[in-house]
Amino acid sequence: MYQWVKRIFSASEPARDAPGQVQASQPAPAVAVSAAPVGSAAQLSFEQRDGVNGSYFNWLFDNADVTGLDTTPHENQVLDALTAILASQQSGAALVRRLPGLLPQLLQSLRSDNFSGAQLSRTISNDVVLVAAVIRMANTSFKGSGTTISSVEHAVMLIGQEGLRHLLTSVAFRPIIDLNSGQYTRLLAPRIWDQSERCAVANRMLAEDMGIDPFEAFLAGLVQNVGLIVTLRIMDQMSRDDKELGSEMFCARLVRDARILTCSIGREWNFPESVVTAIGEQAGMRKGVTVSPLGRLLTQSDYLSKVRLLVDNERLDKDDPVLFKGLSPRAMACYRELDAIADDAVAPPAAAPAP
The missing domain is CATH 1.10.3210 (Hypothetical protein af1432)
Structure with missing residues (x-):
């Protein structure tokens, strides 16, 4: 699982060998x-x-x-x-539960430096948990500015690639309660x-x-x-x-x-x-x-x-x-x-x- 996530996060980096079992x-x-x-x-x-x-x-x-x-x-x-x-x-x-099927698609999209905010927004909009996470993260970043972020596409552009990568990783491993x-x-x-x-x-x-x-x-x-x-x-x-x-x-x-x-x-x-x-x-x-x-x-x-x-x-x-x-x-x-x-x-x- 790690190699899959790491490859998507760092397309330019060579994959590591899997560590030996103990x-x-x-x-x-x-x-x-x-x-x-x-x-x-x-x-x-x-x-x-x-x-x-x-x-x-x-x-x-x-x-x-x-x-x-x-x-x-x-x-x-x-x-x-x-x-x-x-x-x-x-x-x-x-x-442990497996990764939701939507996350590989999202993480793959983040490999490109020219990622499409509109496309990511449409994909994220299919998952209510991700919508809440992205909008909350964007509003936290702009707390005190007097601006409220309510659009998923606006939130995606504000957070940027690196913020989305860490956010999606958190969601990927977050347990279902x-x-x-x-x-x-x-x-x-x-x-x-x-x-x-x-x-x-x-x-x-x-x-x-x-x-x-x-x-x-x-x-x-x-x-x-x-x-x-x-x-x-x-x-x-x-x-x-x-x-x-x-x-x-x-x-x-x-x-x-x-x-x-x-x-x-x-x-x-x-x-x-x-x-x-x-x-x-x-x-x-x-x-x-x-x-x-x-x-x-x-x-x-x-x-x-x-x-x-x-x-x-x-x-x-x-x-x-x-x-x-x-x-x-x-x-x-x-x-x-x-x-x-x-x-x-x-x-x-x-x-x-x-x-």
Whole structure:
């Protein structure tokens, strides 16, 4: 899947060889860091990241009643089911919906430098989700100008090729939220996707400072939680309509194994090894272990996006200096811009309820 998307995004670039397959149940190995790039990711302390992650999962599960270091029997059932998927020969990618048929046509049109805004507008108009996304993105860009964009063709010309490429990639990987699904998918999936989109934007904004390909950085942030969203279905199937999930130990193991599942899916989709490695490094991050440049960037952007969400939802104090310790002026500028992503981001499309 990645090669298909990458070829369309970069018609002039030669296609890469697909990375070799490795055992899906093992996290991607850490790689040695190359010579220091122009910029560098923040040196966030373990305490900083752990505190923010704890607050994030408390907000995510919206369940302050589940406490303690031990997992509950119900949590163990979910974790065992996820472990069984990782150990099986089941295709991880088969658990994720396929790209909508309209997107290949749109992305193909964007290969040309002389793309037709009118033709793209007609194609986009066939998909209500894309119409909403394009118009919202255009209006966000011109917020405060007193001008309201209501025409799809006008919006397409304002956004331009690069903006459309990243927007369509987000839509391509955005999960369908089934309104008839269980409580965990309904509650958690939109929140997880919101954080993924903000993380992807932060990655893209900071990538060039670290000598990292902006599109690969964007992709890593966007898809890092695909395995976690897939796991919500397991949680729904085992749910007893009560809030028994969300303990600290459960969240730690859940995120670790869900990221391993994401790596498996990424390899099946032939994502570049740098993206898969960066995601896998988040699953097994330990003190003193070298991390790839993209892995360091992903750690920082994941942190920034979570802090932004938690501050916006009044779960963290925006004036707490500990939250921003070690962040560069560039990272702080990125953090402030993430405030606007909420207005620009499109909620995951919902599947029509069954009649």
